[in-house]
Structures are given as structure tokens and as C-alpha cells.
Amino acid sequence: MIAVFILLAVIYVSSRISKIKTKMDPVEEIIRDVREYAHVNGILYREFVSNMHMAVDFKGHSDISNKLIERSMHNLEELGMYSKNDEIMSKLNTIIERLNNLKM
Numbered sequence: 503m504i505a506v507f508i509l510l511a512v513i514y515v516s517s518r519i520s521k522i523k524t525k526m527d528p529v530e531e532i533i534r535d536v537r538e539y540a541h542v543n544g545i546l547y548r549e550f551v552s553n554m555h556m557a558v559d560f561k562g563h564s565d566i567s568n569k570l571i572e573r574s575m576h577n578l579e580e581l582g583m584y585s586k587n588d589e590i591m592s593k594l595n596t597i598i599e600r601l602n603n604l605k606m
Contacts, residue, residue: 535596542584553571557571
């Protein structure tokens with residue numbers, strides 16, 4: 503009976519520890535911020551996400567990773583042009599600046 507209580511206590515404590523929020527990866531944070539503009543052009547958004555994930559995958563090769571980040575920035579520029587909305591364009595330009603600072 504005591505073993506069951508100890509087991510339940512260990513399960514409870516481990517579940518609480520696993521729910522502790524960790525700091526979000528900057529790449530995931532940028533992708534999350536761009537997600538609200540996916541409706542502008544879904545193809546460009548998916549290409550942006552793919553390029554970002556590949557940039558993370560090739561983190562060990564800085565030349566390839568930086569090229570993929572540049573492609574992602576180009577995708578965001580095109581997304582801003584498709585929107586034809588100055589507010590969206592300015593928010594995407596802010597994200598592009600964050601990407602430029604993120605280069606590996």
C-alpha cells in the first residue's frame with residue numbers, strides 16, 4: 503500500500519517537473535510570430551517554415567544555415583508584398599530584422 507502512494511507521489515512530482523515552462527527557442531518564437539500571417543500566402547509561409555527548420559538542422563554548417571535564413575527573410579519580404587498592407591509589412595520587417603540578428 504505504501505509502495506502505491508510512493509509511486510503516485512513520484513508520478514505526480516515528475517509530471518509537475520515536466521510541465522515547467524522553458525525558454526522558447528528563438529527560431530520557434532519567430533515561426534510562431536509569423537504564423538498569424540500564414541493566411542496571406544500559404545505557400546510562402548510553408549516555404550519560410552521549411553527554410554527555418556533546415557537552418558536549424560544545418561546549424562553546424564554556418565554557410566548553409568545563413569543561406570537558408572536569407573531565403574527565409576526573402577520569403578517574409580514576398581509575404582509582405584502579397585499582403586499589400588502597411589501594418590503587416592512593418593511587422594514582417596521587424597521579424598526580418600530579428601532574423602538578421604539571428605544568423606548563425
